[in-house]
Amino acid sequence: MNEVTLKARVETVVQVTTLGAVALYVSGFVVLSVHHSQFGIPQLNLFRPKILFAGVLFCLLAGIPVLETASNLRLQALCCSR
Numbered sequence: 001m002n003e004v005t006l007k008a009r010v011e012t013v014v015q016v017t018t019l020g021a022v023a024l025y026v027s028g029f030v031v032l033s034v035h036h037s038q039f040g041i042p043q044l045n046l047f048r049p050k051i052l053f054a055g056v057l058f059c060l061l062a063g064i065p066v067l068e069t070a071s072n073l074r075l076q077a078l079c080c081s082r
Contacts, residue, residue, distance in 0.1 A: 021052075028055025 028051040033043055 024055035024059060025052050026055070027058050028052055031055070031058050 029043075029046070031054050032051055036043060
């Protein structure tokens with residue numbers, strides 16, 4: 001592997017990681033904003049670890065049914081294709 005391809009791969013990994021972190025943070029911010037708005041609590045501090053944790057938890061809990069459905073559809077396609 002030469003230096004140019006290594007640099008391109010590292011740049012791609014950094015971009016994907018940054019995009020994932022931003023997506024987690026935004027989803028956590030939306031979840032907490034909606035939850036707090038139910039009680040009339042304004043969001044004063046935008047940079048809190050709680051927001052990132054809420055995003056991670058939301059993505060994990062929302063991803064479980066998606067993965068399960070995809071797995072079931074894949075198994076169903078294998079069974080029906082015979």
